[in-house]
Amino acid sequence: MTAKPPLVAVLSGAGISTDSGIPxxxxxxxxxxxxxxxxxxxxxxxxxxxxxxxxxxxxxxxxxPTLRARPNAAHEAIVRLERSGTPVRVITQNVDGLHQMAGLPERKVLELHGxxxxxxxxxxxxxxxxxxxxxxxxxxxxxxxxxxxxxxxxxxxVMFGESLDPVVLGEAVAVTKACEVFVAVGTSLTVHPAAALAGLAADHGARLIIVNAEPTPYDGRADEVVREPIGTALPALLERYAQDVSRGSR
CATH class of the missing domain: 3.30.1600.10 (SIR2/SIRT2 'Small Domain')
Structure with a gap:
């Protein structure tokens, strides 16, 4: 019997959408x-x-540029991973809707900031x-x-001065605790409560991978830190992961 691939949680920040023209x-x-x-x-x-x-x-x-933007290679790489049969949930700090536009099902995207x-x-x-x-x-x-x-x-x-939706945040926390791999991509990991999810994932035994141009407060807890451009680094990372899972299920 083939084992089910582990759950992958992706926390995405503004850096994943800069290649789409969103600052x-x-x-x-x-x-x-x-x-x-x-x-x-x-x-x-x-x-x-x-x-x-x-x-x-x-x-x-x-x-x-938000409503005119189109998904880029990083968004598409996450969709390919999901379509490969790997359980994927995206927790995003972005408000651009590009994960869904790339083809990720609505129910698999948690929009922390609306x-x-x-x-x-x-x-x-x-x-x-x-x-x-x-x-x-x-x-x-x-x-x-x-x-x-x-x-x-x-x-x-969610504007400055407003609270996050407690239901969405609760679902994000549940996903974070349940995942076996947590990828923080394009986020400074300084805006809370979203930033704390990286530490929470590590606390619960997930492999923590950070893909970001600048250092983050959680780099020291990460199993892997990638400083390469997100548009090429994330697709390569997720492709490698999918191949590792495929080999492990044989």
Missing amino acids: DYRGPAGLWRRDPEAQKLVTYDFYMSDPEIRRRSWQMRRSA TARAVTCTRCKARSEMAAALERVAAGDPDPACEVCGGILKSAT
Whole structure:
């Protein structure tokens, strides 16, 4: 009888999407470092209290590359691993939806920080497509209100000052404790609580692999640290892993 391959958890951060044209906001040259004022556009209290902040936020969303981006080789490599029969779960700090666009089933992606592809009403919680809201902005509405109740609309992302969804976080913790391999890719592992998942995985006996351009606080606990470009390093790493699993199941 062939043994079932072990569960692989992938924690993905902004670095996995830079090859898709989406900037790393927290990296050495990231937007939050270059322009701290830009953080106000995605800070809940500023957003809710200042109509001008909301108008600027909607213009930022219109010009952002997120909705135009396409999956890259790193996203596709994870999908290939999943389709090979390996149990895979992605825990992502990203809001771009590129894992799902690459072909990973929705139920296998845990979006810790929500999604930029939808909007939600801060009053009635109605949810709709970001693209439709941006069409209203393009048509001349600088701060589109909820079409259900007239409340303030915001991106369905977790803004600064908001808490993560406890259900999503709970599922991420459960996956982390259950996995046998934990790959942290393109993340600085400094933003909590997501960063703590790397240590939690190691605590529960998982093989910890970190693929990131810059050093992270968890490098010393990792079984393997890869500094090569993610677009080539992750596909090679996952291909090697799939071959090792295949040989071990024979």
